[in-house]
Amino acid sequence: MNQYFAICPRGLENLLLEELRAVGAEDLRATHGGVLFAGDWSVCYRANLESRLATRILWHIVKGPYAKEEDIYRLALRQLWPNHFAVTRTLRVVTTAIKCPLKSLDYVTLRVKDAVCDRFREDCGERPNIDTRHPDVSVHVFLSENECTLYLDTSGQPLWQRGFRKASVDAPLKENLAAGILKMTGWQPGQPLIDPMCGSGTFLLEAVQMALDRAPGLDRGFAFELLKRFEALTWASIRAAAEARAKPAAPLDIRGVDIDERAVRATRRNLQEAGFGGIATVDHGDLLEIQPLNEQGVLLANPPYGERIGEQDELAAFYPLLGSALKRHWAGWNCFFFTADLRLPKLLGLKPSRKTPLFNGPLECRLFEIRMVAGSNRRH
Structure with missing residues (x-):
């Protein structure tokens, strides 16, 4: 052992x-x-x-x-x-x-x-x-x-490198952190999922792999294959079992939206290159204006943290508008925001039901859960 x-x-x-x-x-x-x-x-x-x-x-x-x-x-x-x-x-x-x-x-x-x-x-x-x-x-x-x-x-390249090449936009999340955040939302395959600030599509890629029960390391090699104690037959059977278990690709209720056309193109390209083209839908749109296609589901976003000069003020103006949009359109949805900006719930004007501390590299962040109920989100 x-x-x-x-x-x-x-x-x-x-x-x-x-x-x-x-x-x-x-x-x-x-x-x-x-x-x-x-x-x-x-x-x-x-x-x-x-x-x-x-x-x-x-x-x-x-x-x-x-x-x-x-x-x-x-x-x-x-x-x-x-x-x-x-x-x-x-x-x-x-x-x-x-x-x-x-x-x-x-x-x-x-x-x-x-x-x-x-x-x-x-x-x-x-x-x-x-x-x-x-x-x-x-x-x-x-x-x-x-x-x-x-x-x-025994791994070689870090395991968050899933093996498919990625078109990137600013500050993407590492895949293993994105997968962990998805698990923390309680989202289950079959449930509607939207990332309205999808960036390069990391949440979408991880969600598709989970929904298809596709092992994240199927498209890459590992350092253990180069060690003297490597058991090639054992590895071949483990890999074959994982490949056999993966479900065939079919359209899923997984949706990405971004206000930046470059991000939309990057996400579409990343899904295509990973072999998941046509499984998730990706559209150009503004989070303040888009509306859900279902009565309930999970909304998950990684908004900008406001690390550059002037961005803090922009976010302070944006968050109240976002709070209004969530109240107006997203009743019945469970909304999650992963951010290092701890002002977010207060500026949204919405009370989180859960705050989970997480780290994005050295940066301390929070995953805020905000349950949107019909009418008001305030407890009477």
Whole structure:
């Protein structure tokens, strides 16, 4: 049984834990920014293929105490790296830390890289080449106050990279955060969904994949395929089962709208290139004027945060208009807004029924849920 650590955006840890349980993971424990779990290689493969929320899956190699950089070097040198991957594979070392007393994480990275290369030179007579941009294999070093943990990355490119190329507009959300937000809304496939500020269509793409029960990693490769312990037959059967489970493409009640023609074109192109053309509808329109096509459903939007000068004032003028439009047109709908602008509910003039803290990278955000009821949204 291997030990793993699945990294995810902060705020999604408990959702990720349930997702990993569904693929057979055991000994699950949510922690800051991820989930620790155990399982055989098939669990690792399924987690990489099927997780909508994880950023990457790290395989735990060793943990040990340290006081100085040389302790970390010796810990890394003792590991049998040639048993894990071939000397012909390119290598990168990544170091992260919390409350680490050492002066330079770059120096720690250098010493671990030296240790891995020295072990290869001792055992094989040659050392792997370094590639910091697109390596075959990544060693991840995590330092707490007095302990060092070494992992091997089983994912390769971050798991939010679903494998289809994307036309982008300003500040897109990462796919795993978008998927987590969708899950938090309680939206279920078959229920009407609209993103009235759809940008490059990230929410729509994630919703379509969920509705078709399509594993998010079917169009990409993974770093575990390059490790010596790779079980090709196990992986082939897991992949085939996921492909067989995916539903055939058919039009869904998933709708994107944007006031920016460029965003509409980008979303349509992204759906087309992902093989989902014609499944969701995407139209040019203004959130203040569009109307729902159903009596109820889920409205989900990621409005601009107002990070540039002058935008705060524009948003302060826009939000009351949006509040009026929601009251006028969207009675019966559950409306969700993901934003770093914590003024939003007050300026909308609507009281949120839920405020969920989430992080978009380092930026603290909120997912506001506003239930639109007929008449007034105020409780009598």
